Amino acid sequence: MRALAGVDVDFGRGELTAIMGPSGSGKSTLMHCMAGLDRSDAGSVVVDGLEVSGMRERQLTRLRRDRLGFVFQAFNLVPTLTALENITLPLDIARRPVDRAHLDAVVQAVGLADRLDHKPTELSGGQQQRVACARALVSRPAVVFADEPTGNLDSTSSGEVLGFLRRSVDDLGQSVVMVTHDPTAASYAHRVLFLADGRLVGEVTDPTPDSVLAALTALRPAPAPAGAVG
Amino acid sequence: MLRVALRGIRAHLVRFLLSLLAVALGVAFVAGTFSLRTMMSSTFSGIVDAAAPADAYLRPPGGGAFTAEGGTGSTGTVPRALAAEVAEVDGVAHAIPEVQGAIVLVGADGTAVQSTQAPSMAFPYVTEDPAIEVVEGRGPSAPDEVALETATLASSGFAIGDATQVVVGGQVTDVEIVGRVDMGGPMAGATIVLVEPETGYALFAPDGGVGDIAVYAQDGTTAEQLVDRLGALTSADVEAVTGQELRDENKAAIDEMLGFVTTFLLVFAAIALFVGAFIISNTFAMSVRQRMREFALLRAVGASPAQVFTSILVQAAAVGLIGSALGVAGGLGLVVGLKAVLGAVGMDLAGSIPVDAATVVVSLVVGTVVSVLAAAVPARRAALVPPVEAMRDEVTVPERSIRVRAVAGLVLTGLGAAGVAAATLNSGPDTMDAALGAGAAAVLLGVLMLAPGMARGVLGVLAWPFVRAIRPVGRLARGNVVRNPRRTASTAGALMIGMALVGAVSVIAVSAQQSVAGVVESQTNADLVLRSATFDIPKGAITDVAALSEVGRSDVFAAAALPVTLDGDDAAGTPYVAGVADDLFDRTIEAETVDGDLASLADGEAVVQESAAEEYGWAVGDTLVVTGPRGPQDLTVGAVFSTNVLGAAVVVRTEVLDGLVPPEQQLVDTLMVSAADGVAVADLKNAVAEAVSPYVVVSVLTQEEFVSQLADQVNQVLVILYALLGLSVVIAVLGIVNTLALSVIERTREIGLLRAVGLGRLQLAGTVVIESVLTAVFGTVVGLVVGVSLAATLPTVYADDGLSELVIPWGSLGAMLALAVVVGVLAALWPATRAARMRVLDAVSYE
Structure with missing residues (x-):
C-alpha cells in the first residue's frame, strides 16, 4: 500500500497552488512530505534549493522554522499566548529580531490590528485562521503550506482568509501551497493540481469554481454526493 | 457498560498505572502505620507480661505502675520482710520481693552496653522466682558474680566465664559472668543484669522497702482467692491486686505512651493519603477530559448519564482496589524493613509482622473509597456531556470557578491566623497550645485551598x-x-x-x-559539664571528681520525681525535685529572681521555677507537701526564679532532698565543675576525664562541647x-x-x-x-x-x-x-x- 507513486511536480515561486483530490488520494501525504513532516521511502523533495528527503530531525526543525510557514485546519494557535505572541512565535523560537515594518504590514493585511492582545479563545474561527496566516507569513518563508485552511469556516470567513492568502502572493510575493477539497477555495489559486490514488491526474490553471468542479467530475466514473469528498 | 469500563483501563494503561501508584503510596503509609503500631504494642505487651508474670502482687496503693526508667519514680515501697508472712498464707507457692536498680555493664569493647534509649537495669536473682529461667551456666551466688539476659549477653560481646566490670550503687565493681537467663520474652533492647540477691537488696532496698512482692499461687488456687487471702496483710500502705489487674494497668499506660507515636504516624499517613487523593483526582480529571468524546459517543449511542458515571466509578474502584492491595503489601514491606533497621540498632521487636484483618480491611477500604470519591467529581462532569459534543472537534469542559474555594480558603486562613495571633498575644496558659495547633492546621489547610487562587x-x-x-x-x-x-x-x-x-x-x-x-x-559559670549516658552519674564518680586538686567547685544536680501538693489542695503533680548546694545560685548558676529571695534555699525552704509556679499556682509563702519514700515533708516556697539551665520545677537544699529520698534512689543527671584558681580548663578537663574513665558512661564536656x-x-x-x-x-x-x-x-x-x-x-x-x-x-x-x-x-x-x-x-x-x-x-x-x-x-x- 503506497500513498504516493510517481508524483513529479514543481511548485512555482510567487504562486498560490491548490492541491485537490478525493479522500485517500494522497494530497495530505504529498504536502506532509514536502513540509518535512513525513518521510518518503523513495524519490526526492527539494524545497528552496534544499534536499528535504535526507534531512535529519534537527535539520528538518531548522527548515520548518526558517523556510516554511504552516496553516492547519484547526489548532493553529497556542492557547496560552496572545494573538501577537502567536504571530511572532516562529521568530521567537528562532531568536530572530522582529521586523516591525513587515509585522505591521502583515497585521494590517489580515486586519487584526485591534485584536493583537486577545487570547485565541477570545477570537472567532475566522480571526484565528487569519492570525495563523499572519504567523505563517511573518518570517517571510520560502513557502507556506496550508492544509484545509478554511475547512472549519463559514463562507464569509473563508473568503477573507483565502483573499488574504492570494494577496500575500500577489502583493507580498509569497509562495503558497494549499490542500483543499472545496472547489471555491481552489478557485482562488493560480493553479490547481488534481490527485487520485496517489497519482497526479490533472491540472487547471487560472481556475474558476466551475472549471474546478468540471475537472473533479471528470475524474470520477460517477458523480458522488458533495459531502463524500475530503 | 462494565466491559467498556474495564476495556478503558486496558486501553489507557500508562495513565492508570500512575493513578495506581498514587493509591498504592497513600495506602502503604496507612497500612504500614497500623501494623507498626500493632507490632510495637504487642512487643510492649510481651514485655509487660514478662515483667509481671505472677498471679498477684502486693504493692503500694495505686503505685508500682510500669515505668520505663526502672522504678526510680516509685513513690512508696512495701516492706521486704512482708514476703516471709506472705509465704505462710494458704495457697501461696512463692512470694518474691521485687526491686530493680540502674546498672552500667562494661562490654567487651570497653564501653557501656546500651542500645539507643533503652534502660539498663539490675535485678536480684531469686532462685525460686519462676519468671527467671537460667538457660546456660548458673545464677549469681556471690557479690562478684552476675548473670546476663540472653540479648544482653549477645550485645555485650562476652561469653560465660568472662570477667568484666559493672557500675552499680555508684561504685565500679569487678564481676564474673556466670550465667545466661531468659526473662520470658523480648526485652526491646533493655540491658538486664542479675545480681546475687542479698547484694541486690542491699543496693536497691537499703531501707528494706521493695517495689512490690510478687505472689505465685499453688495449683488449684485462683488469683482472686489469693488476693482475698492476702487481704489480711494489707494496710493503708500496702494493697493486693491480681497479676491480671497489674498487667492491664501497665498495658493501658503503654498504649497511652504509644498513642502519641500512633497519632504522629497517622497524621503523616493522612497527609500521604490526602496528597494521594489529589493525585488520584487529578489523574481522573485529566483522563476524563481526554476521553470526553468517547463518553459523548457512548451517550450518543444511548448510554444514560448514570451509566457513564458508573463506568468511570467502576474504573476508579478497580484502580483503588488494586492500588490498595499493592499498598498493603508495600506497607508491610515498609514495616519489615523498619524492623530490620531497628533490630540492627539493638531494638528487638516481637517476632512476627502482624497481618491482622483490621489493618488489611481498613487499608483496602480507605484506598478504594478515596479513589472513588476522587473520581466522582470528574465523572459527574463527564456524565453530563451533551451527546452533540461528540460531533465537535474540540470538546470543551467548563472549568468550575475557583472563587468558592478561594473564599473558603481565605476564611479558614483568616481564622487560623487569628488563632495563632491570639496564642501569640496571650502567651502562657495551656489552652493557648490548642489555639496555636488548631490555628496552624487551619492556616495550612486554608492556604492549600487558596493555592489555585x-x-x-x-x-x-x-x-x-x-x-x-x-x-x-x-x-x-x-x-x-x-x-x-x-x-x-x-x-x-x-x-x-x-x-x-x-x-x-x-x-x-x-x-x-x-x-x-x-x-x-x-x-552558667561552670567550666565543665558532666553527663551520663544512663542519665545517672555514679556516686563514686562524683566523689572522685570532687576530690581532685584541680577542681575548685563541683555542683551536683540530684533529682527525683515526687508528688508535690499545694497545702490543702489534692491535685498532685509529680514534677522533678532537685537537691543542690546552698550557694548554687550565687556561684554556678545565674537565675533571675522573680519573687522572694533565693537565699531562703539555705534555710530549708523550696524555691520554684516560674513556669511550674504558673502551672500549679504556687506563690511565695505557700506550703508545699512533698512526699518521698521516706515520708512527706512540708516545705515553704521561699522564692520563684527563672532559669533555663535547671529542668527541675522545685529546688531544695541537698539535705532536704536526702530527707525525702535515700541518696541511692536519687538520679544525678548533671555535674557542673569549675576549675580551682590558676588551673587551666584544658588541664581540668584532662584530670576530670581521667578520674571518671572507670565509670565508662560519664562524658566530660566543656561549655562549647x-x-x-x-x-x-x-x-x-x-x-x-x-x-x-x-x-x-x-x-x-x-x-x-x-x-x-x-x-x-x-x-x-x-x-x-x-x-x-x-x-x-x-x-x-x-x-x-x-x-x-x-x-x-x-x-x-x-x-x-x-x-x-x-x-x-x-x-x-x-x-x-x-x-x-x-x-x-x-x-x-x-x-x-x-x-x-x-x-x-x-x-x-x-x-x-x-x-x-x-x-x-x-x-x-x-x-
Whole structure:
C-alpha cells in the first residue's frame, strides 16, 4: 500500500497552488512530505534549493522554522499566548529580531490590528485562521503550506482568509501551497493540481469554481454526493 | 457498560498505572502505620507480661505502675520482710520481693552496653522466682558474680566465664559472668543484669522497702482467692491486686505512651493519603477530559448519564482496589524493613509482622473509597456531556470557578491566623497550645485551598526570570502552568505540606539550639559539664571528681520525681525535685529572681521555677507537701526564679532532698565543675576525664562541647523529619510526573503545532522541565512561607519555656529551594522525553 507513486511536480515561486483530490488520494501525504513532516521511502523533495528527503530531525526543525510557514485546519494557535505572541512565535523560537515594518504590514493585511492582545479563545474561527496566516507569513518563508485552511469556516470567513492568502502572493510575493477539497477555495489559486490514488491526474490553471468542479467530475466514473469528498 | 469500563483501563494503561501508584503510596503509609503500631504494642505487651508474670502482687496503693526508667519514680515501697508472712498464707507457692536498680555493664569493647534509649537495669536473682529461667551456666551466688539476659549477653560481646566490670550503687565493681537467663520474652533492647540477691537488696532496698512482692499461687488456687487471702496483710500502705489487674494497668499506660507515636504516624499517613487523593483526582480529571468524546459517543449511542458515571466509578474502584492491595503489601514491606533497621540498632521487636484483618480491611477500604470519591467529581462532569459534543472537534469542559474555594480558603486562613495571633498575644496558659495547633492546621489547610487562587500571581513572579532569559520557552512554560491553576496547585500540594513542616521545624530547631546555647553561655559559670549516658552519674564518680586538686567547685544536680501538693489542695503533680548546694545560685548558676529571695534555699525552704509556679499556682509563702519514700515533708516556697539551665520545677537544699529520698534512689543527671584558681580548663578537663574513665558512661564536656551536644540532639530530631520530608518529596515527584505526563498527552496537538512552526526537541523538553520546576518551586515557596511564618510566632509564645530567640536558617531554606529545582528537573525527565519523542505528524494530523 503506497500513498504516493510517481508524483513529479514543481511548485512555482510567487504562486498560490491548490492541491485537490478525493479522500485517500494522497494530497495530505504529498504536502506532509514536502513540509518535512513525513518521510518518503523513495524519490526526492527539494524545497528552496534544499534536499528535504535526507534531512535529519534537527535539520528538518531548522527548515520548518526558517523556510516554511504552516496553516492547519484547526489548532493553529497556542492557547496560552496572545494573538501577537502567536504571530511572532516562529521568530521567537528562532531568536530572530522582529521586523516591525513587515509585522505591521502583515497585521494590517489580515486586519487584526485591534485584536493583537486577545487570547485565541477570545477570537472567532475566522480571526484565528487569519492570525495563523499572519504567523505563517511573518518570517517571510520560502513557502507556506496550508492544509484545509478554511475547512472549519463559514463562507464569509473563508473568503477573507483565502483573499488574504492570494494577496500575500500577489502583493507580498509569497509562495503558497494549499490542500483543499472545496472547489471555491481552489478557485482562488493560480493553479490547481488534481490527485487520485496517489497519482497526479490533472491540472487547471487560472481556475474558476466551475472549471474546478468540471475537472473533479471528470475524474470520477460517477458523480458522488458533495459531502463524500475530503 | 462494565466491559467498556474495564476495556478503558486496558486501553489507557500508562495513565492508570500512575493513578495506581498514587493509591498504592497513600495506602502503604496507612497500612504500614497500623501494623507498626500493632507490632510495637504487642512487643510492649510481651514485655509487660514478662515483667509481671505472677498471679498477684502486693504493692503500694495505686503505685508500682510500669515505668520505663526502672522504678526510680516509685513513690512508696512495701516492706521486704512482708514476703516471709506472705509465704505462710494458704495457697501461696512463692512470694518474691521485687526491686530493680540502674546498672552500667562494661562490654567487651570497653564501653557501656546500651542500645539507643533503652534502660539498663539490675535485678536480684531469686532462685525460686519462676519468671527467671537460667538457660546456660548458673545464677549469681556471690557479690562478684552476675548473670546476663540472653540479648544482653549477645550485645555485650562476652561469653560465660568472662570477667568484666559493672557500675552499680555508684561504685565500679569487678564481676564474673556466670550465667545466661531468659526473662520470658523480648526485652526491646533493655540491658538486664542479675545480681546475687542479698547484694541486690542491699543496693536497691537499703531501707528494706521493695517495689512490690510478687505472689505465685499453688495449683488449684485462683488469683482472686489469693488476693482475698492476702487481704489480711494489707494496710493503708500496702494493697493486693491480681497479676491480671497489674498487667492491664501497665498495658493501658503503654498504649497511652504509644498513642502519641500512633497519632504522629497517622497524621503523616493522612497527609500521604490526602496528597494521594489529589493525585488520584487529578489523574481522573485529566483522563476524563481526554476521553470526553468517547463518553459523548457512548451517550450518543444511548448510554444514560448514570451509566457513564458508573463506568468511570467502576474504573476508579478497580484502580483503588488494586492500588490498595499493592499498598498493603508495600506497607508491610515498609514495616519489615523498619524492623530490620531497628533490630540492627539493638531494638528487638516481637517476632512476627502482624497481618491482622483490621489493618488489611481498613487499608483496602480507605484506598478504594478515596479513589472513588476522587473520581466522582470528574465523572459527574463527564456524565453530563451533551451527546452533540461528540460531533465537535474540540470538546470543551467548563472549568468550575475557583472563587468558592478561594473564599473558603481565605476564611479558614483568616481564622487560623487569628488563632495563632491570639496564642501569640496571650502567651502562657495551656489552652493557648490548642489555639496555636488548631490555628496552624487551619492556616495550612486554608492556604492549600487558596493555592489555585494564588497560583497565577505567584507563578507569574517565579516565571519572570525564565520568561526574560529563555525566549520563547519561558513564556510557553508560564502559559502552561497558569493555564489550569487548580491542577498546578494540586500537583504542588504534596511539596507544600512537606515544605511547610520542614520550614517550621528547621526554624524551631535552629531557634532552640541558639536559645540553649545563649542560655548555657550566659547563665552558667561552670567550666565543665558532666553527663551520663544512663542519665545517672555514679556516686563514686562524683566523689572522685570532687576530690581532685584541680577542681575548685563541683555542683551536683540530684533529682527525683515526687508528688508535690499545694497545702490543702489534692491535685498532685509529680514534677522533678532537685537537691543542690546552698550557694548554687550565687556561684554556678545565674537565675533571675522573680519573687522572694533565693537565699531562703539555705534555710530549708523550696524555691520554684516560674513556669511550674504558673502551672500549679504556687506563690511565695505557700506550703508545699512533698512526699518521698521516706515520708512527706512540708516545705515553704521561699522564692520563684527563672532559669533555663535547671529542668527541675522545685529546688531544695541537698539535705532536704536526702530527707525525702535515700541518696541511692536519687538520679544525678548533671555535674557542673569549675576549675580551682590558676588551673587551666584544658588541664581540668584532662584530670576530670581521667578520674571518671572507670565509670565508662560519664562524658566530660566543656561549655562549647555541651552546647554542640545539645545541638546534636536537635539534629537527630531533624533527621527524622527529613526522612518524612523524603517521603513527601517522593509523593510530590510522582504527582508532578503524573500531571506532566497526562498534560503532555492532552496537549498533543499544541505540541505538534509548536514543532511544526519550528520548535526544536530540546526547546520542547525545556518547556516541560521549566513547567515542572515552576510547579515544584511554587509548592516549596508557598510551603516554606507558611511554615516559617507559623514557626516565627513560637518564640513569642514559648519564651518562658526557653525558646527565646528567633533564628531563621536562610541556608537550609535555600537548600530546600535548590532541592525543589532538582525535584522539578527529575520529575520532568520522563514526560519531557515523551513529549520530545512525539511524532510531529501524529500530532498535527486529524483523523
